[in-house]
Amino acid sequence: MLDSRPPLSTKQALFDPLFATSPDRRGTGSEKWDRWAGQEILPMWVADMDFQTDPVILEALHAAVEHGVFGYTHEPPDFAPALAEHLLQRHGWQIDPSSVVGMPGVVNGLAITARLLSEPGDEILTFTPIYPPFLTLPALAGRRCRQVPLVRGPQRFEIDWDALAAAISPTTKLLWLCHPHNPTGMVFGASELLGLAEFAERHALRIVSDEIWADLVLDPSAGHIPLAALDHPAARRAITLVAPSKTWNLAGLGCAAGIVPDPQHRRQWRGAGGGLVPMVNPLGYAAAAAAWRLGDPWRQRLLGLLRRHMQMVATTVEQIPGLEWLPPHATYLAWIDCRGTGLADPFAACLAAGLGPSDGLDFGAPGFIRLNVACPTDRLEMGLSRLQMAFSSPSRG
Numbered sequence: 001m002l003d004s005r006p007p008l009s010t011k012q013a014l015f016d017p018l019f020a021t022s023p024d025r026r027g028t029g030s031e032k033w034d035r036w037a038g039q040e041i042l043p044m045w046v047a048d049m050d051f052q053t054d055p056v057i058l059e060a061l062h063a064a065v066e067h068g069v070f071g072y073t074h075e076p077p078d079f080a081p082a083l084a085e086h087l088l089q090r091h092g093w094q095i096d097p098s099s100v101v102g103m104p105g106v107v108n109g110l111a112i113t114a115r116l117l118s119e120p121g122d123e124i125l126t127f128t129p130i131y132p133p134f135l136t137l138p139a140l141a142g143r144r145c146r147q148v149p150l151v152r153g154p155q156r157f158e159i160d161w162d163a164l165a166a167a168i169s170p171t172t173k174l175l176w177l178c179h180p181h182n183p184t185g186m187v188f189g190a191s192e193l194l195g196l197a198e199f200a201e202r203h204a205l206r207i208v209s210d211e212i213w214a215d216l217v218l219d220p221s222a223g224h225i226p227l228a229a230l231d232h233p234a235a236r237r238a239i240t241l242v243a244p245s246k247t248w249n250l251a252g253l254g255c256a257a258g259i260v261p262d263p264q265h266r267r268q269w270r271g272a273g274g275g276l277v278p279m280v281n282p283l284g285y286a287a288a289a290a291a292w293r294l295g296d297p298w299r300q301r302l303l304g305l306l307r308r309h310m311q312m313v314a315t316t317v318e319q320i321p322g323l324e325w326l327p328p329h330a331t332y333l334a335w336i337d338c339r340g341t342g343l344a345d346p347f348a349a350c351l352a353a354g355l356g357p358s359d360g361l362d363f364g365a366p367g368f369i370r371l372n373v374a375c376p377t378d379r380l381e382m383g384l385s386r387l388q389m390a391f392s393s394p395s396r397g
């Protein structure tokens with residue numbers, strides 16, 4: 001069949017044609033694109049991608065649609081084995097497939113662990129800045145969030161072990177780890193993870209590790225190690241939450257998984273949802289299994305694009321006085337410190353220049369912005385030129 005698409009420009013040809021274009025998401029109920037609908041603001045905030053998902057996943061979805069029955073569905077027989085195989089292949093982690101619990105989202109999984117592993121009034125530790133639900137979910141469950149700020153080292157963000165120790169109280173029961181970490185993009189190393197496991201053991205804490213970003217490691221030297229894969233009792237007890245949604249752009253299909261080692265916790269899981277959590281839908285399950293089984297070639301190509309996009313961010317950020325960042329080890333998110341610009345509200349300055357990043361304030365870090373680079377390259381170029389405009393207008397300072 002003749003390819004009727006227009007030829008790629010030279011610039012596009014340097015990049016991957018798979019990701020050169022994206023469907024128009026306006027008017028589709030897209031959370032990302034509706035936020036500033038009708039305004040000249042390029043949305044580069046919430047963490048989904050503008051690309052179509054992997055064609056092998058579309059095929060699996062077509063097959064599920066052809067089947068045509070969408071009744072109540074629990075984990076289909078290929079779901080846990082596909083995840084187990086994926087974790088072994090990608091991360092060298094051998095899990096027991098019977099420890100896998102399907103759930104409609106990682107945020108939902110976090111909310112359930114608050115109820116399952118702590119009592120009302122207990123404290124949940126988390127490293128800040130952090131993906132906003134880590135800050136808001138504890139209160140919704142009648143628990144308290146105890147924030148421990150990460151510190152900026154020369155190359156990466158680091159754990160402040162003294163601050164962590166000082167944060168412990170008799171009511172601290174849980175540590176919610178985000179690994180790789182959103183928004184900084186850092187991947188915790190083996191010694192840090194082991195340090196956290198030892199810390200948890202010492203203080204009788206449970207660890208829940210949100211590893212939703214684990215398949216988007218950009219820096220090969222950073223190499224993601226699942227916390228629960230460590231040879232340490234507190235790590236082996238940890239609950240790990242994963243999903244194919246970030247890597248293969250499936251968030252709207254609502255399918256995630258917990259690796260829940262304690263059978264009693266698995267039995268209590270649905271009850272802890274208090275009747276508010278629906279079963280996963282069959283299309284979500286079909287897409288997840290296809291992603292884990294067949295999605296690696298597409299993932300590799302995506303990583304190539306995201307690495308180049310992060311280089312473009314680096315070049316731009318270096319040219320703008322007052323901006324600083326540490327290139328992320330993982331994710332498609334650039335976490336940019338704008339405090340050096342002297343602007344009271346850098347997020348507002350971005351909006352005024354037609355750029356819609358996430359506001360660091362929501363992550364507990366006013367003065368920062370988070371830029372989502374998972375879009376076609378020409379769109380990123382437009383976003384970066386608006387970033388330049390935001391911080392070079394006469395109104396700054």
Ligand SMILES: Cc1ncc(COP(=O)(O)O)c(C=O)c1O
Nearest residue numbers: 047105106107108131182212256
């Ligand atoms: C660290 C982290 N956890 C969870 C989520 C959302 O997961 P879900 O859509 O499965 O609830 C996100 C989305 O950006 C995230 O960054």
